[in-house]
Amino acid sequence: MSGNYSVRCEPGLVIPLWRPENNLHLIDIIFRGLVYFFLLLYLFIGVSIISDRFMAAIEVITSKEKELVVRRHGREPQIIVVRVWNETVANLTLMALGSSAPEILLSIIEIWAKNFQAGELGPGTIVGSAAYNLFVIISLCVFVIPNGETRKIKHLRVFFVTATWSIFAYVWLYVILAVSSPGVLEIWEGILTFAFFPATVLTAYVADRRLLIYKYLHKGYRMNKRGVIVQAEAGDSEMGVELDIKPQQDGFHGMVDRLADGDSPEAREFEQTRRDYINTLKELRKKYPTLALEQLEVMAHEEVLGKGPKSRAFYRVQATRKMVGAGNLSRKISERAQSDLSEVKAELQKAEAESIDIEHVNAMRVFFEPGHYTVMENVGTFEVGVSRAGGDLSRPCTVDYCTEDGSAEAGSDYVSAKGTLTFEPGETMKTIKLSVIDDELFEEDEHFYVRLSNVSQPAMLVSPSLATVMILDDDHSGIFGFPERDVELVESVGQHPLRVVRYSGARGRVIIPYRTMEGTAKPSKQYVHTEGSLTFEDNQTEKVINLEIIEEDSYEKDALFYVELGEPVLQGAEAGIAAAAELKQPEERTEEEKMALLGRPRLGEVFRAQIRIKESKEFKNTVDKLVQRANASIILGTSSWKEQFMEALTVSRGDEDDAEGENGQPSSPSVMDYLMHSLTIFWKVLFAFVPPTDIAGGYLCFIVSILGIGVVTAIIGDVASYFGCTLGIKDSVTAIVFVALGTSIPDTFASKVAACQDKYADASVGNVTGSNAVNVFLGIGVAWSIAAIYRACHSEPFLVEPGNLAFSVTLFCSEACFVIVVLLVRRVKSIGGELGGPFIPKLITSVFLFSLWLLYLIMSTLEAYGVIQGF
Numbered sequence: 001m002s003g004n005y006s007v008r009c010e011p012g013l014v015i016p017l018w019r020p021e022n023n024l025h026l027i028d029i030i031f032r033g034l035v036y037f038f039l040l041l042y043l044f045i046g047v048s049i050i051s052d053r054f055m056a057a058i059e060v061i062t063s064k065e066k067e068l069v070v071r072r073h074g075r076e077p078q079i080i081v082v083r084v085w086n087e088t089v090a091n092l093t094l095m096a097l098g099s100s101a102p103e104i105l106l107s108i109i110e111i112w113a114k115n116f117q118a119g120e121l122g123p124g125t126i127v128g129s130a131a132y133n134l135f136v137i138i139s140l141c142v143f144v145i146p147n148g149e150t151r152k153i154k155h156l157r158v159f160f161v162t163a164t165w166s167i168f169a170y171v172w173l174y175v176i177l178a179v180s181s182p183g184v185l186e187i188w189e190g191i192l193t194f195a196f197f198p199a200t201v202l203t204a205y206v207a208d209r210r211l212l213i214y215k216y217l218h219k220g221y222r223m224n225k226r227g228v229i230v231q232a233e234a235g236d237s238e239m240g241v242e243l244d245i246k247p248q249q250d251g252f253h254g255m256v257d258r259l260a261d262g263d264s265p266e267a268r269e270f271e272q273t274r275r276d277y278i279n280t281l282k283e284l285r286k287k288y289p290t291l292a293l294e295q296l297e298v299m300a301h302e303e304v305l306g307k308g309p310k311s312r313a314f315y316r317v318q319a320t321r322k323m324v325g326a327g328n329l330s331r332k333i334s335e336r337a338q339s340d341l342s343e344v345k346a347e348l349q350k351a352e353a354e355s356i357d358i359e360h361v362n363a364m365r366v367f368f369e370p371g372h373y374t375v376m377e378n379v380g381t382f383e384v385g386v387s388r389a390g391g392d393l394s395r396p397c398t399v400d401y402c403t404e405d406g407s408a409e410a411g412s413d414y415v416s417a418k419g420t421l422t423f424e425p426g427e428t429m430k431t432i433k434l435s436v437i438d439d440e441l442f443e444e445d446e447h448f449y450v451r452l453s454n455v456s457q458p459a460m461l462v463s464p465s466l467a468t469v470m471i472l473d474d475d476h477s478g479i480f481g482f483p484e485r486d487v488e489l490v491e492s493v494g495q496h497p498l499r500v501v502r503y504s505g506a507r508g509r510v511i512i513p514y515r516t517m518e519g520t521a522k523p524s525k526q527y528v529h530t531e532g533s534l535t536f537e538d539n540q541t542e543k544v545i546n547l548e549i550i551e552e553d554s555y556e557k558d559a560l561f562y563v564e565l566g567e568p569v570l571q572g573a574e575a576g577i578a579a580a581a582e583l584k585q586p587e588e589r590t591e592e593e594k595m596a597l598l599g600r601p602r603l604g605e606v607f608r609a610q611i612r613i614k615e616s617k618e619f620k621n622t623v624d625k626l627v628q629r630a631n632a633s634i635i636l637g638t639s640s641w642k643e644q645f646m647e648a649l650t651v652s653r654g655d656e657d658d659a660e661g662e663n664g665q666p667s668s669p670s671v672m673d674y675l676m677h678s679l680t681i682f683w684k685v686l687f688a689f690v691p692p693t694d695i696a697g698g699y700l701c702f703i704v705s706i707l708g709i710g711v712v713t714a715i716i717g718d719v720a721s722y723f724g725c726t727l728g729i730k731d732s733v734t735a736i737v738f739v740a741l742g743t744s745i746p747d748t749f750a751s752k753v754a755a756c757q758d759k760y761a762d763a764s765v766g767n768v769t770g771s772n773a774v775n776v777f778l779g780i781g782v783a784w785s786i787a788a789i790y791r792a793c794h795s796e797p798f799l800v801e802p803g804n805l806a807f808s809v810t811l812f813c814s815e816a817c818f819v820i821v822v823l824l825v826r827r828v829k830s831i832g833g834e835l836g837g838p839f840i841p842k843l844i845t846s847v848f849l850f851s852l853w854l855l856y857l858i859m860s861t862l863e864a865y866g867v868i869q870g871f
Contacts, residue, residue: 012719013113014711037723040720042679043712043716050690050712051705053708054701055317058090060637061699062090066084088201089201092774093774100771100778102716102743103126103743105710106122107126110122117799118801121732122779123779124732124733126779127812128735128740129744131857133744134768135815138765141751142842143846146836151759152760152827152832152834152835153760153833155762158766162204162769163820167813167817169772169777170776170816176193177802177806183801183802190781194781194785197774197777200774316750324676324680364459365391366387371464374541375471376506376539377438380436382434383433386421386431388459395425397456399421399452401452402417411437414469415437447469450466451467452465476504479603480502480510482607482609485606486610487609498546502542509536509538509570509572510535510571512533513533513567515530516529516531516561517562519560526613530547530548558612563609639692644690644692649681649685652669687705716739720735732805732860733860737857737861765834811859819849819852826845
């Protein structure tokens with residue numbers, strides 16, 4: 001190559017050439033170089049801001065959700081919310097397009113600006129950006145992880161696929177430039193280059209969903225010594241991912257079923273998000289035991305939103321907002337958490353209100369209060385209450401009543417009654433007098449009914465309109481037991497009065513012991529153990545045992561324990577008569593002694609109650625609703641132009657922690673925040689005119705944003721070219737050093753934040769390889785295909801000099817292989833993951849990767865200027 005390094009400036013597509021262009025003094029060259037340099041920086045900021053509007057539109061589009069019904073064995077179907085877009089497909093298509101739109105559009109615009117002839121700026125920017133992403137961004141991500149922490153790639157299969165395609169993409173460039181048809185790009189080569197883009201997406205999707213060959217691989221499950229289910233799949237490098245399953249009594253056995261029985265990845269992700277929310281809420285409850293549940297729910301939702309998986313778009317937008325003084329997205333996450341909980345509570349209250357019959361609430365209602373009565377056989381006369389409520393109580397009302405036989409018969413057990421009650425204006429309570437007939441016969445408990453009918457208009461009868469009257473024999477000490485064998489309680493009940501009833505008699509004073517017995521529920525964990533005795537006085541028919549349930553805030557819970565009654569002990573004179581009668585022969589006993597023995601207290605059939613502790617429905621419903629909203633990326637969207645202009649004109653604090661002041665309010669923006677806001681307010685206001693993402697599902701914002709990126713990118717191409725030619729720098733060097741660096745700065749900060757905040761390295765490392773492949777297949781494939789077709793239509797070949805680009809591609813591929821090997825080696829146990837780890841290995845890795853980038857820049861620059869020989 002020639003040793004003359006002077007570069008002639010050519011007119012650009014948008015910006016006119018600064019004339020005169022020849023015979024410039026050194027001071028003029030330096031001045032123009034500085035003007036172009038700072039203008040280039042300002043344009044990089046502008047393209048970052050409009051790219052973020054573009055990314056927000058992409059996020060809204062790819063965040064579309066749908067409802068799925070998950071059917072679980074032995075459990076009721078459950079509705080979960082999943083994303084319509086597969087995460088891998090979204091990352092390799094719209095997300096990759098959004099983060100690399102300037103580079104891709106620059107390549108296409110340059111072809112058009114040069115009359116469909118090959119240029120060096122566009123392809124050089126794509127290759128230079130790929131080198132920067134792979135070497136510098138990963139180097140930074142390795143180093144910024146706190147000491148002792150690591151981040152591993154979760155979807156390793158997808159990483160292998162995209163890494164292979166990223167290296168192949170640049171190998172393919174060398175093949176079509178220097179081997180297949182040296183110096184000439186044919187139509188089929190350009191189209192095939194573009195066709196590799198859907199092939200990349202398809203193979204990554206197959207790897208992500210374990211389709212085709214993956215379904216034939218053996219899959220097994222095992223449980224380790226800690227009771228943790230570990231999934232292992234042949235050929236899957238993700239083996240050893242632990243599913244932290246709780247024991248069955250904590251209500252998590254359903255999760256074992258769901259996560260181990262081949263559910264869809266969407267269902268697994270939804271279940272994992274729900275488990276994260278529940279565990280976070282439990283940890284916060286331990287940390288802040290005095291806070292109300294609603295406050296804890298807000299904190300938990302905010303933490304799940306903040307720590308949950310986020311898209312590439314989220315981190316990209318967050319990085320740019322902090323750079324330009326637009327505020328940290330963490331504040332919006334906090335506001336979103338509060339509003340989400342308020343909306344969820346409102347929805348649940350509305351649903352509860354709708355379940356109430358409004359017509360019944362507003363109408364005049366007549367009913368028994370209470371609906372059940374228990375009386376002794378020797379009671380004589382007693383009263384049954386009838387109430388009215390609702391409607392216009394100033395109007396009179398009448399209602400008929402009559403008694404009906406049950407096991408008790410009118411005339412022998414009670415006195416039949418029939419009549420009409422009249423409620424005077426303002427009167428809300430009336431009584432019916434009933435009489436019970438006493439006899440000396442020992443009888444089982446009997447009952448009869450009182451029915452209301454023929455209520456006057458506009459009143460209406462509501463339940464209970466039929467009262468039950470239970471008559472207890474007064475000649476027996478009673479049978480003791482629980483009214484229900486199975487009692488179901490929600491864990492949030494706190495204390496529950498468990499009823500113990502006495503029937504078939506209520507004569508004398510009786511003491512009955514009781515105690516709780518553990519089942520799957522454990523004392524001091526799910527309930528408080530208690531034991532003691534109940535004392536039933538003469539004619540007393542009911543007592544309660546106070547059970548204390550411990551609330552754990554479990555999402556699904558099904559724990560059992562038992563309450564058992566001991567043998568009742570009769571007190572007083574009756575006890576002495578019965579004890580004396582037991583010592584005599586049957587024929588020696590008097591009639592009184594025989595009656596005393598027959599009337600001794602005993603346990604009924606239900607002397608042991610099973611207490612089943614279930615999850616709180618309110619808590620479960622709240623979790624379900626909040627998990628459906630656990631999508632932090634949605635906060636990127638906007639609903640109106642007013643909101644966009646307010647954000648554009650408002651300066652906010654951009655610190656990482658978004659610190660709060662002494663009064664709990666957000667701290668004031670810093671001087672740097674004000675400075676960056678002042679410098680960027682032109683771009684903020686200009687791009688606030690872009691349609692909000694809520695219009696047309698984000699597609700209108702998508703279209704307008706990409707047009708805006710195209711315009712700014714065209715200006716960047718002109719200014720970058722002028723900058724290079726003014727200083728005598730070739731376009732290929734300008735591309736790989738300045739333009740590639742400028743367009744990648746937002747991605748650098750985004751990857752840094754993603755590396756620190758995400759549990760895995762996919763968002764910071766895994767996306768680099770996929771993005772590099774997509775940049776080649778889209779940016780170069782589309783541009784060169786268009787140019788080759790255009791030139792073919794004019795019977796001319798599309799000429800592409802293989803020299804500089806072929807050398808850069810070969811050098812990049814060689815170094816990229818080293819990077820991938822280094823990352824995989826770092827997964828060894830002593831380091832623990834691609835990012836972070838012990839300080840010394842972390843430092844060595846970072847320095848090595850950064851050195852590869854410097855080597856790439858130096859070698860490419862020397863080759864471009866003919867210092868070393870290229871291809």
